Amino acid sequence: MDQSTSNHSDVIIVGAGPTGLMLANILGMYGHSVTVLEARDSLIDYPRGVGLDDESLRTIQTVGLVDEVRPHTTPQHIMRLVNGRGKSILINNPRTDEFGWERKHGFIQPEVDKVLLKGLSRFPSVQVLFGHSADRIEETESSVIAQVTVPDGEGGTSEHHFEAQYLVGCEGGKSPTRKRLGVSFDGKSPSTRWLVVDVNNDPLGTPNVFLGADPKRPYVSIGLPHAVRRWEFMLHDNEPEELATDPKFVNQMLANHVPDPAKLDFIRRRVFTHHARVAGSFRQGRQLIAGDAAHLMPVWMGQGWNSGMRDATNLGWKLSSVLRGMARDNILDTYTDERMDHAKAMVDLSLTFGKIIKITNPLGVAARDSASKILNFFPSVKSYFADMRFKPMPRYTKGVLADPTSFQSGRAAGVLSGKLIPVATANTKASPVGVQFIQPLVHTEELGTVRLDDAIGKWWTLMVLGNDPHDVLPAETIAQLTELQARLVAIVPDTQYAWAQRDMHEETLVLSDVTGRLKKWFDDRPTPMLLLRPDRFVAGACLNQDGPKTIAAVLESMTFIDARTSAPQPAGNSIGI
Template sequence: MQTEVVIVGAGPTGLALANLLGRYGRSAIVLESRSDLIDYPRGVGLDDESMRSIQTMDLVEEVTPFTIPHHVMRLVNGKGETMMTNAPTGEPLGWPRKFGFIQPLVDRQLYEGLHRFDDIDVRFGHTVTAADDLGDHVAVTATVTGADGSTREETITAQYVVGCEGGSSPTRKRMGVDFVGHSPSTRWVVIDVNNDPLGLPNVYLGADPARPYVSIGLPHGIRRWEFMLFDDEPSEQVEDPTFVAALLKEHVPDSSTLDVIRCRVFTHHGRIASSFRQGRVLIAGDAAHLMPVWMGQGWNSGMRDATNLSWKLASVLAGQADDSILDSFEAERHEHAKAMIDLSMTLGNVIKPTNRVVCGARDLASRALNLSPRVKSYFTDMRFKPMPFYAKGVVVAPDSLTPGEQPRTRTSSFMTIKNAVDKKTPVGVQFPQPRVNTVDVTGARLDDVTGEWWTVAAWGNDPARLFTEDERAQLQHMGARFVSFMSESQRPWAQAEYAGSGTLVVGDVDGSIKGWFDKHAMGVVFLRPDRFVGAACLAQESGKALAALRVAMGATEVGLRGSAADGLAPQPAFEGVSA
């Protein structure tokens, strides 16, 4: 039996990776040792980056019924005083910054979404026991458990294997890489309740020295509480309804009449693998990194992994890029995953203290900090959250056009660049996603009109005219689409002027795209399939930027195994718009 990619584990990362590979026209088999998906919630927070990835999967309508947008988080002390509020406004990536969600129901939609693809298969009751890298392929051995309990062995041949089976990942252990970090001994009990007895919509992190807690309003009338257990409280105690009622006594009017769905005990981990890749075997999601729940970023970090890795696997399998592009997965994702772990651990250290002197000093410091409007807004707008930035990988330095790496701050002596409003590099970060107009749609999200693969976009120019015939052939081999951004007032003229060039004309409705090009003093941008900026340049240097980008991604020569676009699923296109 053969497939292009074997994904080990039908958790959220594995399901997301399978959906994206399916969208890109690739084949994959997901092997899951359980008989079904996990039915209990772990994560409760979904962010705008993940929703943008779900948009790429074309599953937004399926997922949103199980979410609450604009989820506000408040950090409160034992007296009920608010020490910090997270209530970010604006939707720079096209979606609200924070959602509450019911993970099992969202995961189920990711699973159901795989039924769209003929070449994606999920097999439950398959426990992978070996993944032998034989140089030009991987031989995967699995023990298959039947409904009657009988077992048999099955072998699958794949080009690549991705372990997404969680923190205890056998794939990672077989790779022999270290899982570096810390696993605190503190235990927490999670209590999920139907028919929310509070009826409040948001999140409270309770830094209460008497007993730290979390209270979360979730979709469908579900309330989650999390309470820290003390060392002298055995985990088995959570099975006693009297103990659970005592925990909730100060949080609800009548804790004896609650409709408790489940109680589970868990510990927090802050760990990251020393390597995400070994030959044709990779790891992603919790198999590669574990983080405490405080920032709600475990599930989201897995989505980032799937989004980053999927298009690179598809590029290699389609003959667009050399296998070396897969090294950029770790180069791009490791630093940010580690930063999210560190931030989550730090926030946990603010919440967990039970020493009243320590808590008193913490509360005093928070009151002082909140006196400053700038400090207060820094936390309210969630500017402390590390956003992904790729200093190395499939990126091109915007000034020197050096492939594969870039500084955070631009250093060009060229006057146009010196005059840029923002001296930070625009490369290696996500491009914004405003609402835009085209000849066929009004007020659409940008990604829905540009498609899901490479985009070469120019402000005010037809990008197709900025490249030589050979360069256009290289872009065709990449499966790239030309897009011309301009003010909405110019769009009707440009649609007639650029007719026949294959360029999609996109009207900038609110001026945010114009603002991006102005702020960064760039005229052309190369958007990767994951909507990160791979390269940006002045219009006259478009050809040089393309050449550097092809080096950074290990691009294959035009004509090798045909165009990469030939192996990809059809790009979304509206009637009358060239794909």
């Protein structure tokens, strides 16, 4: 970050919360100028979010901060749903690592947010301005202008103007940007209030999460990194906030959980209400919203922080595509198309899970506990909960993608319906288009054994199994991929690595599938050619001969601008990857 303040940038981000900081890291990584405006004087320093998932850690890996973040996490965070007698009725312990990392982590949000902030110092084009309140926004045909109030250090204030091509509001649930856009914020805020208690020097020491479905008073107990413990207790209607924050009352809440509540080292005691809302649109003109500004989630699935990371991951490369002159700004409409439905799904799941925990009616409690006993007798059902397969993974059916059967641009069905033998004999008919690709280990002579993303880079990737892309695609398609700045990759078994290195095109990146997990993925699917987006979602998947049609349809869906046939683009359109 420059020490001097620039009033002109590519993007203004309002709010230095986790979503805004991650979006600034992504844009900075791609070489764009960013101004982050934060009304507070510093980052929030008390614990808030406590769950970090594999998708978020993959994004953190992409921006090069995973080694700094990992010390503030507890991998393989196991969750146990227990009844009023303390007996486990459901265990959530997913062991999958298809995206390169453990599925669930406990984490200390203030420490991770600090890493995201410090990471911005790597980019001279990014500035973070604390104590800067964006009070009024004017949008013109070509820019957004923010009128900002800044304390002058002498008890007064001064006004400054900041201008950018786009503005992204990441200011939280009360987002002025969302209100200014005039979009709806549909959903509900359940009347149930909760007391959250965070303490240092964890007096219990157990490392995982306990959701107490106790009809007398539902609770949560969470062991976190750095010896932090969190409890949450549901408050009854006759317990006002003043009582809930009284030390004696808090100690009564903790009496069944810790031997001596009076000796705890409290970080905070606070009452909060869950919210479940999603904005009607995430974009209007040159202004967009992300994170809590776009959706608010109940805490049960730990998806508030992670959903903000998904927003930044989806939006960052699309803004970069527009700013680099690679795509028209229509591509920004796909941000809402792709993120809204999944945000709604996560809100609905969190609400449902909360209802299960909050049951207080004795008959309802008995029915829930009996049902859990019966379900545990069925291994497939038990693993459905244990492996967290109930969590809706993002699947985009509209956006920057192409249907693998019809080659329709901008839409993709969830199933493969082709009649060719390779499709008819496939192990799965589920389409890989619109879902996130796996991240196993691969090997190259230059890098050694690394995770896939670290080998292929941070932009578009055209991946072919067992073939050189240059040999199976015509020159015109290769030229389009070159304009896209896509990396051309060949995946081969380790036994064929030396041959491929010798015989394939010098610009083809050859990766050895040292674990066999990539081969297994392709074994199950009749799509040996993939076009991967910068966010690692599959935009196109096909047989090799269908590559030109598939790639053309994907480029159309992103409103791709081919510099060879279009007017000259602004200078500096090389992606920093």
